[in-house]
Amino acid sequence: MVSEAKLSHTAAIILQAISSGCVYGFSIMEMTGLPSGTVYPAMRRLERDELISSRWERQPLADAQQRPARKYYKLTSQGRTTLEASRKRYPLLERMIPSEEARSL
């Protein structure tokens, strides 16, 4: 388990983006404005630290829509706890990327 103090601002933004419903790499790039060379490596590290997990979309679903299958990311329970702590540390995080709940209100 990685300590909360080690989570950088970029990693916190990416966690917040995933929490807000951006579930694949390119959508996170669009939401955060970060380049691909930053987003994807950061996601690898977050996955290694078990803050996010990934799964491949089912192939028949992608085939039905005539597109390649994508890899989706979601927060783990540990990731949610860490994100909560990061929100306290970076108070502007939620304002920059509102979470799904906040947007629905």
Next chain:
Amino acid sequence: MTPAPRLALSGMNRGILHCASMLAPREQRADWLREWSAELWHMRRSCLPPGGFSWRFEGSVAAFCLGAFQDAFCIRQLCRQESQAGSSQHGSARECLLWMGGLLVVSYILACILPGVSLESHPSHYQLNPGLVLLQSELFTDSSAATIHGQQFLDLKASRQSGIDGLAFYRLAKEAVSTGHDAKPKWRVAHASLSLFALLGTSVSLSGALNEPAGGLPAVVLSDDLWKREFSGNPKVIGSVVRVGQSAAKVLGVLPRGSWRLPGRADAWLLQPDTEIPRGAVGYVVAHLTRFGQSEIYDDRVHINGFVPDDPEEDLWGVSFGERTRGPWTIFRFAIFLAFLALPAITSVSLGESCFSSHRPSLVKNLYRWIFLGAKIALLLSIAYFASLDLSYWNATGYSELSEYAQLATSFFICLFGMRWILLDQRERCPVCLRRVSHPAQVGQASRTFLAWNGTELICTSGHTLLHVPGLPTSWFETQRWMYLDTSWKFLFAGTGVG
């Protein structure tokens, strides 16, 4: 813009992804490329400008693809870190014991395979009757030299010494031997008394009694080497007649390999009555001492009066065969003794137990440390024993002083330098986890030794201890010291897979 350049740019982007995928670890490459290709497809689809083409869009697509290099490199680094964390056995106590155990197994297997070693390591194969001595003239100091004349032996036999109840003579000579083939090879033949083997107590694979003439012919006993070399180990040769020199002899048996421990190397033993011993021939005399005679042995020797009462030149020494039949274990024990005696001359025997604070590892940890040290020493001694046998006796066929010296030297050096390594290794092992400390860092300056700390600092990769080794021992920092790290250091080792 025509579709052709667009296709070319698309191909270029895919090429970039393929090139970047080469950086990714092989086992993750396909998955990685699949994700990036899918992302590229969706990016193009979602960001395609209304006109279908713009340089700005293509530029952003290329920049997106170039980011794949950073991602692939990151994955590679993560994999490497994982494999390093997985190989956390590196430098551990278990790894050390496994290596030593492996060496022991190899040296033991070699000892079982090599014929000379398996022969030498079983003293029961070459044990002689107790109370046997080799008689030698007092004028000679070399115990392997032939010093007794045939006449002297016969006189000694006739004199009936009180401490001796058995005597046998043998002399070595090269003889041309005819085995029925045209070629007449020359064998080293020991012309021996009929009672020689009975006196020695050596077992011989026989087809008849040794001390009886075989059908009027003298008996000949072949050495195991000769039997295999000249007769291909054919058992039918036993009972056949061969011509040794001028006389015919019947092959009566084969002496097992390595069981001849007396001076002189022979291919065959021609057993003859003592009446046929040439008076002037020089040879060896084996005597069996009575209980009284054995009580007179001092320092492996016994003095035997010559048969001429007032002629000291005729006096003899009876030299015990203990040296030739003691086996490798005695030599090894002596080598260990010498090595432990010499150890303080080449390294400090201290284990470097001092530390900066009053903190000490628990009793259980201390016990593990001592058990580990004991296990290393036990493994080293076993390795030294078998390795020295392998190196010294790999091709031995019988007793050889040279092999004994070789065993003494090899076991001494393996024990000495092995113990030195064990102590050095133990001093550099964290007292808490027994892992070797690593990442040496030079601290301070040699020119300021007496003003400030100067030396090398090593750290336990599990985060338990720091080891301070002074560059120059001083009165205030003479030996290495351990510093036990408290919990405030833990965050430094978080996520390394250890700790």
